[in-house]
Amino acid sequence: MTSIGTGYDLSNSVFSPDGRNFQVEYAVKAVENGGTAIGIRCKDGVVLALEKLVTSKLLKKDANKRIATVDRNIGVVHSGLLPDGRHFVSRARDEASSWRSTYKAPIPVSSLANRMGAYVQAYTLYSSVRPFGITAIVGGWDAETELAVDGAVGSGPKSGSGGKTQGVKEGGPYLYMIEPSGLYWGYYGAATGKGRQAAKAELEKLKLDPKDGEAISLEEGVKEAARIIYVAHEDSKDKDFELELTWISSVSGPTKGRHEEVPKELKEEAERLAKKSLEGDDDEEEGKMEE
């Protein structure tokens, strides 16, 4: 960054001579310090996982959840400045509820990602605000079944004007990642935070693109997510961490289209497998030292 120290990085929304907004790039640095967060888009659902660094032994286990729900079918995990993430989630919930009040139906994940992308981008436009110090991963399931309109009574006309088109199928799993610049893309697998490089390398090995044949199942996705978080944690092994794991399945799947925590048994199984696969790589010395 040659232009650092020339004053172009002191104020948000200022273009440097080579056309960069340095304040946004500094926000990215805040993200790079956060615990690793990942999202995996599977065949029949989405998995979100977070490496929650434990800063003190006085913190209660499994409390202070960081992966948040928006509406019922969308999960948000973020890495970076925690309060910025809280603000992001709160805005996402407002967007979801205002969408409902207008359209009487849950917000599609793509629309939420679009609105939140626009919101984050607005914080790069003025010198009076600072960019978001988070990268958020937004994952959800748009119902593939026909949803009842909120508050509707009766079934309405069976055919003709106001009738239903037969056999139309929409929805499915969606995964987006929104960066401090407001940039967002749809992903098959997304990773952010400290261990993102290792996590991305692992994600690329998974079969997630439907073009390569059927993508991995949700349950496989859960196990992979746990393993990837453990792999990503390898670099900061000395620090303690907690795994947070949530999922969203299809309407006919285990979570019935809702965003929920992964059940305890499945999570413990996934963690056991993750630890086992890591031990395979390590020499035996380390296993003894941990005791």
Add this chain to the structure above:
Amino acid sequence: MNHFPQAWGRPRDDIYGAYNPSFLPQSRGGYAQQPGAPITHTQSPVVTGTSVLGIKFKDGVVLAADNLASYGSLARFTDVHRLKHFNRKAVVGFGGDVSDMQYIDRLLNSLDVEENYGGSGGAKGDEESKSIMSAKNLHKYLSKVMYKRRSDFNPLWNALLVAGLDEHEKPFLAFADLLGTTYSSPTLATGFGAHLAQPILRRKVKDEQASQALTKEEAVDAIKECMKVLFYRDARSMNEYSIAVIDKSGVDLKEDVKLENQSWDFADKIRGYGTQTA
């Protein structure tokens, strides 16, 4: 006669003088509301549902309402489900205006979404450790909504029964209406049901003690019997209804139940209004 539709059906101006539309609403040619003039809100319900019935039994509550939404005396909509499932502990039954019922239903939907966010902004946790909203909480909430709206002279034109379990998993049944009135009893009925069903239900369950001895089957039978009596006597009722049983195992809501064992055979033998014999 002229070609302005708003004047059709009115006295002719050339004979009776200029028409005074001040009593009409603005949409019908009346004047815009004067500043300082009283604000007028909902004056009467339009599409309505009739009675809702509820009875407590030893480990739960049974709730029922028919599937009709009337437009005055016209039986306009016949597949309207007036029992709304809130969560595993609570069901609300709606009588009165159907559009206001839809509004409250959406209100409850957003309430449920927000309740599930949890205080720490966390995802949905272990069902057991989570304190979900009980029927008692829900009734308190709805009664506050209803009372606020009537205090604004803009009531939600409904009579509600909230049924389910309270925070100690004990049966809970309570009433709230457009005036913000609330009361509770082992058996409750709104509208016509308050006159026809309540006496029958009270004969079965005269007090709290009797309801604690009542089995689920007896409670369901009592409600079914009352639904039948209401269909006989209430001109705004129909023979298809929804029935919900809420107990510790959750909510069992059936939405398209038909009335059974009606008796109309006696009608054959009735002739004329007095002396007619054939």
